[in-house]
Every structure is written in C-alpha cells, then in structure tokens.
Amino acid sequence: MKTKMKLISAAVLLAATPLGAAAQEQALVIGMPIEPPNLDPTTAAPVAIREVTWLNLYEGLVQIDRNGEVQPLLAESWEVSEDGLTYNFRLREGVTFHDGTTFEASDVKFSFDRARSPESTNAQKQIFEPIEEIETPDDHTVVIRLSEPSGNFLYYLGWGDAVIVAPESADSNQTQPVGTGPFQFADWVRGDRVELTAYEDYWDAENIHLDRVTFRFINDAQAQVAALRAGDVHAFPNLGAPELFAELSRDERFSAVAGNTEGEIVAGLNNKRPPLDDVRVRQALMNGIDRSILIEGAYSGYGQPIGSHFSPNHPAYVDTTDVLPYDPERARELLAEAGYADGLMLTIKMPQMAYASRSAELIAALLSEIGVQLEIQPTEFPAQWIEEVFTNKDYEMTIVAHTEPLDIDIYQREGYYFQYEDQEFAELIEEAGRTTDENARFDLYAQAQRKLAEDVPALFLFQLPKLGVWDARLEGMWENTPIPSNVVRDVRWAE
Amino acid sequence: MKALARHPTLLLGGLVTLLLLATAFLSRVWTPAPPTQIQITRRLAPPLEAGLLGADHFGRDIASLLMAGAWNSLSIAFVAVLLGMAGGVLLGTLAAAWRGWAEEIVMRLADVTFAFPAVLSAIMIAALIGPGVTTAVIAIGVFNVPVFARVARSAALQIWERDFVLAARSAGKGALLITFHHVLPNIAGLLIVQATIQLAMAILAEAGLSFLGVGVPPPHPSWGRMLSDSQTYLSQAPHLAILPGLAIALAVLGFNMLGDGLRDVIDPKLRRKR
Numbered sequence: 001m002k003t004k005m006k007l008i009s010a011a012v013l014l015a016a017t018p019l020g021a022a023a024q025e026q027a028l029v030i031g032m033p034i035e036p037p038n039l040d041p042t043t044a045a046p047v048a049i050r051e052v053t054w055l056n057l058y059e060g061l062v063q064i065d066r067n068g069e070v071q072p073l074l075a076e077s078w079e080v081s082e083d084g085l086t087y088n089f090r091l092r093e094g095v096t097f098h099d100g101t102t103f104e105a106s107d108v109k110f111s112f113d114r115a116r117s118p119e120s121t122n123a124q125k126q127i128f129e130p131i132e133e134i135e136t137p138d139d140h141t142v143v144i145r146l147s148e149p150s151g152n153f154l155y156y157l158g159w160g161d162a163v164i165v166a167p168e169s170a171d172s173n174q175t176q177p178v179g180t181g182p183f184q185f186a187d188w189v190r191g192d193r194v195e196l197t198a199y200e201d202y203w204d205a206e207n208i209h210l211d212r213v214t215f216r217f218i219n220d221a222q223a224q225v226a227a228l229r230a231g232d233v234h235a236f237p238n239l240g241a242p243e244l245f246a247e248l249s250r251d252e253r254f255s256a257v258a259g260n261t262e263g264e265i266v267a268g269l270n271n272k273r274p275p276l277d278d279v280r281v282r283q284a285l286m287n288g289i290d291r292s293i294l295i296e297g298a299y300s301g302y303g304q305p306i307g308s309h310f311s312p313n314h315p316a317y318v319d320t321t322d323v324l325p326y327d328p329e330r331a332r333e334l335l336a337e338a339g340y341a342d343g344l345m346l347t348i349k350m351p352q353m354a355y356a357s358r359s360a361e362l363i364a365a366l367l368s369e370i371g372v373q374l375e376i377q378p379t380e381f382p383a384q385w386i387e388e389v390f391t392n393k394d395y396e397m398t399i400v401a402h403t404e405p406l407d408i409d410i411y412q413r414e415g416y417y418f419q420y421e422d423q424e425f426a427e428l429i430e431e432a433g434r435t436t437d438e439n440a441r442f443d444l445y446a447q448a449q450r451k452l453a454e455d456v457p458a459l460f461l462f463q464l465p466k467l468g469v470w471d472a473r474l475e476g477m478w479e480n481t482p483i484p485s486n487v488v489r490d491v492r493w494a495e
Numbered sequence: 496m497k498a499l500a501r502h503p504t505l506l507l508g509g510l511v512t513l514l515l516l517a518t519a520f521l522s523r524v525w526t527p528a529p530p531t532q533i534q535i536t537r538r539l540a541p542p543l544e545a546g547l548l549g550a551d552h553f554g555r556d557i558a559s560l561l562m563a564g565a566w567n568s569l570s571i572a573f574v575a576v577l578l579g580m581a582g583g584v585l586l587g588t589l590a591a592a593w594r595g596w597a598e599e600i601v602m603r604l605a606d607v608t609f610a611f612p613a614v615l616s617a618i619m620i621a622a623l624i625g626p627g628v629t630t631a632v633i634a635i636g637v638f639n640v641p642v643f644a645r646v647a648r649s650a651a652l653q654i655w656e657r658d659f660v661l662a663a664r665s666a667g668k669g670a671l672l673i674t675f676h677h678v679l680p681n682i683a684g685l686l687i688v689q690a691t692i693q694l695a696m697a698i699l700a701e702a703g704l705s706f707l708g709v710g711v712p713p714p715h716p717s718w719g720r721m722l723s724d725s726q727t728y729l730s731q732a733p734h735l736a737i738l739p740g741l742a743i744a745l746a747v748l749g750f751n752m753l754g755d756g757l758r759d760v761i762d763p764k765l766r767r768k769r
Contacts (some may be wrong), residue, residue: 221726221727222726222727225727241727243552243727243728243731244727247730247731292535293533293535296535296538297533297535297538297552297553297554352708354727357713358552358553360713361553361713361714362533362553364531364713364714365531365532365533365553365555365714366533368531375712376712376713376714377625377712378625378626378708378712
C-alpha cells in the first residue's frame with residue numbers, strides 16, 4: 001500500500017516537472033570510422049578499442065589530460081624515490097567497479113602482473129618491462145619497484161594498455177567490459193554501435209553530465225556527413241573526409257575544429273624482404289615522394305610533413321624533412337646504384353581508410369616517375385591487415401597511421417612488422433628509456449629521429465590532423481588527441 | 496545501308512558504340528595527358544580550365560581518365576560476356592540436344608545462379624580471391640552463364656523441331672554434330688543480339704563493382720571508381736561525378752540501342768515473315 005502511494009506521488013511529481021528541466025536525458029552519439037574488434041585495451045592493439053573505452057569505461061592510476069600532461073586519477077598522489085626506482089602510489093578511496101566490487105591495491109597488482117606475464121597479449125608490454133616487484137602494504141597503497149629507471153614510466157601508466165581491471169571480470173572484458181570509469185557497458189550491436197550508460201556509483205558522479213553515450217561506426221565519409229546533418233550522430237571527432245570539413249565549418253550548426261594528433265602516417269616497408277633490405281632502395285623511395293602533394297591530395301592541405309617517426313607536438317621533435325627531400329633525380333641515381341636502373345615492381349597493401357587509399361594512389365603515381373611500379377592491393381582493416389601485415393609480415397609496403405603518442409620505439413621492437421633491426425638505433429632508444437633527465441632524454445630522441453630519417457625503415461609522410469566536427473551546442477569535447485581516445489567525461493549539452 | 500536507314504536505333508547505337516570502341520583503342524596509344532599523372536596545382540579544376548574536361552581531386556586529367564577507363568570497362572565487359580556466352584551456349588544447346596534429366600539439371604542450376612545478383616557473387620568471389628580485375632571478370636561472367644543458357648536452349652529447341660534437323664537425324668547424325676552443324680549457325684544471330692545487350696549490363700556491373708571497391712584496383716582508371724571517389728567532392732566539384740556518370744550512361748545506352756537495332760534486323764521470326 002505504502003509503495004503504491006509512493007509510486008503515485010512520484011508519478012504526479014514527474015508529471016508536474018516542466019519539460020526541458022534537469023529530468024531530460026543527456027544523450028550523446030559519437031561517430032567513429034572503424035569498429036573495435038573487442039573492448040579490452042589491455043589485450044589488443046587497435047586504436048578503436050581505446051577510442052571507445054579509455055577514460056570512459058576504464059581508468060588507470062594516472063590519466064593523460066587534454067594537453068598531454070599526466071594527472072592523478074585512480075592514484076590520488078604519488079612519490080618517486082630519488083634514484084627513480086621506487087614509485088609509491090596513494091590510491092583513491094570509495095572507487096568501485098561497474099559490477100560493484102571495490103577497487104583496491106590488489107587490483108592494481110593483478111592488472112600489472114597480468115599485463116607483464118609471459119602469456120599476456122598486451123600491445124605495449126614494454127611499459128611493464130622495468131617492473132621488478134609490486135607491493136601492496138595496505139588496501140590503498142601500491143609500491144612499484146623498477147629494476148632500472150624508466151623516464152616515461154608515469155606517462156605510460158596513463159595509456160589505455162595500463163588501465164586497471166578486476167580479477168573477477170578481466171577474462172570477459174573483451175565482450176562484457178567492466179572498469180571503474182564514469183560510464184558502464186550497456187550494449188554492443190556488432191557492425192553498428194556500442195552503448196554506454198552513466199555509472200551511478202562513480203566516484204566523481206556529480207561532475208558527469210551525460211546519461212548515455214553511443215558510439216556508432218560509419219566508415220563511409222559521405223554517410224558520416226549525412227549522419228551529422230540528419231542529427232543521427234552528434235559528433236565525429238575524426239571526420240573521414242577532409243574535403244567536406246571546410247563546408248561543415250561554414251555551417252553554424254556545427255563546431256569544426258582542426259586539431260592535432262600524435263598520429264604519424266607512414267608507409268611501412270618490410271625491411272627484411274629484398275629489395276627493401278637495401279637502404280639505398282628505401283632512400284630512393286623516400287626521395288621519390290613529394291610530401292606536400294600527399295597532404296594536398298589526400299588531406300586537402302591539412303597536416304604537417306614529417307621526416308621521421310615523431311610528433312611535431314612533442315618538445316623533443318626535430319625537423320628532419322630535409323634529410324631525404326623530394327628529389328626524383330637522386331632517387332633514380334640511388335636505384336641505379338642498388339642495381340635497379342631499369343626500375344622495379346613493388347606491391348602495397350592498402351587499408352580502406354580514405355587517407356590510406358588516397359595516399360597509396362598518389363604514392364603509386366609519384367613512384368612511377370622514378371621507375372618503381374607499385375601494385376595496389378586493397379586490404380581490409382583491421383582484421384585482414386592485422387593478420388597479413390602486422391602478424392605474418394607478408395607484405396612489401398603498406399600504409400597506416402600510428403596514432404600512439406611517443407611510439408618511436410616500435411622500430412626497435414622485436415618482431416614488429418617493419419622488421420627493422422639496427423643495433424645503433426636500439427641502443428639509442430634503450431638509453432632514452434633509462435634516462436630520467438629530461439634534456440638528456442630529449443637529445444637521445446633527437447638522435448633517434450635523425451637515424452630513422454636516414455635509414456627510412458618506413459616512408460615518413462605526414463602528421464595526421466584531427467578534423468573534428470560536432471554539434472555547436474556540445475561543450476567539453478577534446479580538440480586535440482594527445483592520446484587516441486574519445487573522452488566524454490567533461491562533455492555536456494549547453495543549456 | 497537501306498537496313499540502317501530503316502532502323503535509326505541501330506544507326507545511333509552503332510555510332511555510339513563505334514565511338515566508344517574508337518576511344519578505348521585510341522587510349523592505348525594516345526591520351527591528352529598520361530591518365531595517372533598527378534598535377535596537384537590543377538586539383539579540382541573545372542572543364543576547360545585544365546584540359547578539355549577539367550581535373551580530378553589529384554589533379555589528373557579527367558578526359559584522359561575517361562578514355563583509359565573506357566578501355567578497362569570495355570575489355571572487362573567483353574571478356575566477361577564472352578566467357579559467359581561460351582559457358583551458357585554450351586550448356587543451353589546441350590540441354591536442348593539431350594533433353595531429359597540433363598536438361599533439368601542444367602536449367603535448375605541456371606535458375607540457382609540467376610538468383611544471385613552479380614554484385615553479391617562478386618563480393619563473395621572477392622572474399623575468396625581478393626578484389627581485382629579477375630574477380631570482376633569472373634563475377635560478371637558467371638552472372639552471364641544462365642542468361643545465355645536460357646536463350647540458347649529455347650532457341651535451340653525451336654531449331655530441333657525444324658524439318659532439316661529431322662532430315663539430319665534420319666541420316667544418322669548424332670546430337671553433337673547436329674548442334675554444331677545446324678543448331679549453332681541458326682541461333683548465332685540471336686546470340687549476338689543477346690551478347691550486345693549483355694555488354695551493356697556488364698559495363699554497368701563493372702562500374703558498380705569498381706564503385707564498391709571490388710573491381711579495377713587503383714591506380715588503373717575506372718569509371719565506377721571515379722564516381723565513387725567523387726562523392727565527397729560533389730558540392731565543390733560536381734564535374735567529378737557528372738562526367739564518369741555520363742560516360743557510363745552513354746556506353747550502356749549505346750550498347751542497348753545497338754542490341755535493339757540488331758534484333759529488329761536479324762531476329763529469325765521477323766526474317767521468316769519476309
């Protein structure tokens with residue numbers, strides 16, 4: 001009887017609430033070009049996983065903020081010992097996972113031990129390599145001891161690969177993700193969308209404005225714009241068609257923001273497969289490419305040319321575009337020196353993303369002028385590309401954007417798809433990792449950049465711009481992507 | 496010449512087809528500019544401002560791309576229709592010659608194949624052997640087999656009823672020999688008419704497959720891919736879409752009119768009446 005009364009009074013109250021007041025649901029639909037293969041960033045590499053889950057579903061000890069700075073998150077504070085070997089984290093209290101279990105120090109130990117175990121498939125295992133031991137003196141303290149100093153350790157802990165998962169749910173996170181983030185998993189309609197709803201018991205719930213976030217996957221650029229115009233999608237943080245960006249920016253219903261990303265578009269070369277194992281051939285290919293034509297033709301002039309694998313937004317960046325500039329004469333000489341005076345045939349495995357297919361077509365046209373015939377093989381991304389290129393290394397040339405920040409070390413990783421093995425470069429990267437003094441570390445990164453610019457294990461093309469378009473009434477969207485993500489915790493609809 | 500004057504569709508269709516073939520063959524030896532040459536400064540230039548028909552999103556000459564695209568489109572269509580015709584005519588005439596269960600099997604198989612649209616089978620084939628020219632040729636060819644099988648069978652059945660076939664049979668000629676000596680020559684005209692119409696369909700199918708990315712791979716010019724690439728530039732540079740669209744429409748119209756005209760001239764029923 002009592003409950004019935006309550007229900008009736010609640011109904012009356014609801015009916016009396018004026019329309020458009022706080023009771024109205026705040027929903028956001030974000031469009032993405034590529035669907036993630038699963039929803040666990042700690043077990044697989046694809047960027048799309050992070051773009052759905054990072055800071056929305058999962059959180060790490062620290063976070064990278066919109067300016068690329070490290071900020072506290074699940075760890076409220078930390079101390080680093082003078083020798084740089086011991087990290088003492090003080091954990092936030094009152095944090096729970098979406099399944100109701102409490103977040104404690106043991107979860108941190110579990111997550112990191114899982115990520116660095118031999119059977120782990122974590123895409124950035126090197127983050128955890130320096131860890132020697134993880135101790136949990138009490139439920140809210142974690143002490144991590146390193147075997148050698150790691151200059152970027154805290155920064156790496158902000159990545160999606162280092163988010164904290166619970167032992168109860170870790171194994172099913174790929175399809176039923178459970179984290180500590182402001183939004184919990186609601187539904188995944190394969191091929192169409194992932195839905196998240198606000199997590200009521202979130203530790204910072206009063207600062208979260210959205211009730212529901214939907215990620216919709218639309219690959220076709222024309223369809224992306226149609227969805228925006230129809231209001232089916234409120235935001236495309238990375239619009240697929242740069243040529244439509246200018247048009248949308250003139251439309252006052254939308255905010256169109258050209259920001260930057262940490263993504264380098266590179267044409268990866270298989271450094272173990274002849275003739276690409278000959279540095280002169282690789283240099284000739286680089287000399288044969290006019291980066292400004294690529295930027296104009298593939299990205300309507302947005303984007304910055306790069307000569308090495310390093311983001312121009314990073315303080316350690318050095319401009320290396322003049323190391324192997326566009327010089328078809330020199331390219332032909334180098335090819336002749338390498339014994340290919342009559343030209344050669346190469347194949348490029350091309351993912352379907354617009355930037356990749358357009359760049360590949362332009363590269364093919366440019367290289368044909370130095371006598372290199374490029375056969376283009378369309379290769380579906382991510383599944384087929386991951387299998388053929390990334391895993392089996394069955395390719396000569398490919399093209400893809402590497403959007404992880406500070407990822408120059410991929411050229412030193414064993415078994416990485418470029419198959420570039422260079423002692424000098426490896427030593428530079430290892431030394432940089434160990435160096436905690438910032439200036440010394442930046443100097444090592446500069447040397448590593450120059451080394452890559454000369455060796456061209458991949459053709460360095462241009463920095464991927466972030467052309468974001470969203471409803472003009474949306475506030476709090478990230479304008480740049482210092483790390484691949486679509487963080488919506490600060491997003492709200494303007495009154 | 497009199498026949499041409501009495502059949503304006505034949506004349507017009509023939510002229511358009513001839514023009515198309517000439518353009519395609521000419522593109523093998525000459526185009527206004529190399530079709531894959533990139534001149535980024537002329538990006539999206541409208542017709543007459545750069546070349547006769549303007550430049551595309553890479554600054555390539557559209558007139559040259561259309562010419563080279565004609566060759567790719569026509570060669571795929573011809574090979575695919577020839578393959579389909581060879582397979583279909585073989586099956587259809589044999590079905591007519593043998594009748595009975597062989598005919599049932601062939602015709603039901605044709606029904607099954609016919610139920611799959613060319614685009615669907617192309618995507619399936621592309622998933623197996625990867626997208627490319629071969630995929631397009633096989634998909635369009637397979638799609639053409641049941642069409643020719645049906646036409647060949649029904650026409651062959653009529654021929655089998657004729658007196659001269661009866662004469663040949665009573666002279667002791669076998670089914671295969673009769674098919675080659677009497678049936679095929681008598682249905683050839685009909686098959687050519689059908690092939691012309693199928694060419695129009697094949698050109699359209701090839702454009703559709705390339706539009707979807709399972710046809711001619713870049714950088715080889717293709718009308719369908721030009722159309723697909725132009726989508727996002729529609730408001731800035733509509734000529735990128737209109738020109739290849741016109742080319743496809745013209746080619747399809749030309750072959751269709753030629754086919755209709757040819758049918759009027761050489762349809763066996765009409766000829767018998769005269």
